[in-house]
Amino acid sequence: MSFDEKFRMRWERVICPAVSRIECNGQRMATLRVDTRTISDSILTEILSGISNARLILADISTIETLGDRPIRNGNVMYEVGIAHATRLPEEVLLFRSDDDPLLFDVANVRVNKYVPDSNPTAAVEAVANSIINALREIDLRKALAVSRAVDSLDFPSWWLLAETGQKPRIEHPPNRTMRDALGNAQRVAAIHRLLEIGAIRASFLAITPENYAALKDRTDAQLMSYEATEFGNAIFFEGIRRMGMDNPEMAKLLESEFQGGAK
Helix, strand or coil: CCCCHHHHHHHHHHHHHHHHCCEECCEECCCCCHHHCCCCCCHHHHHHHHHHHCCCEEEECCEEEEECCEEEECHHHHHHHHHHHHHCCHHHEEEEECCCCCCCHHHCCCCEEECCCCCCHHHHHHHHHHHHHHHHHHHHHHHHHHHHHHHHHCCHHHHHHHHHCCCCCCEECCCCCCHHHHHHCHHHHHHHHHHHHHCCEEEEECCCCCCCHHHHCCCCHHHHEEEEECHHHHHHHHHHHHHCCCCCHHHHHHHHHHHHHHHC
């Protein structure tokens, strides 16, 4: 959204109320606009950070003026929309406008929501809120399809390694000191590569400091790196559990009794 003062009312009377009425994952959503922050930092840096980390990106690309019969839209906003479309899912970028002017060629085939924030802010709040709700549903569906495809493509060693991440906070990289290590851990290393490739796990490096350098300098990569499940990886694991029928109450009781019996 343009930083121009005439867009301030749209932000305060439409965007903020529409976003704040929606809950996602048990928490009420909140808005972030870099020109309202009090922390001093590069605005471009904050914009790029917001595009990378925000749950959704909302942009008002309404005409700000005309040159003859040619509509002029905010260049900075269009630049940021381009970055968002290049780095985020299409469903995560919501565009709005309050005019009927022709769109630029680059966005002519992109979904742009129409709203009337100045003349009918109440209806505009509903329009923005409904667009957000629909976007969240589409994202959930897309993620569900991605999880399903990932489960379909996993071999058993990969799924079993993913299951281990539910029992341990981190999975250590297998040692590779000897030929026996290399051969014995080949399947596990391949599973790690596969899970990293699909984004089911992420790498975590041990921090090296002057205090621990002497003890760590001769250690292998296996001791300096570990892995943990991502949100996507957890979803893959639980989808596998569901497909095996292990999520029903009867199986849960059976497994609980088995584990308790084995621990005695």
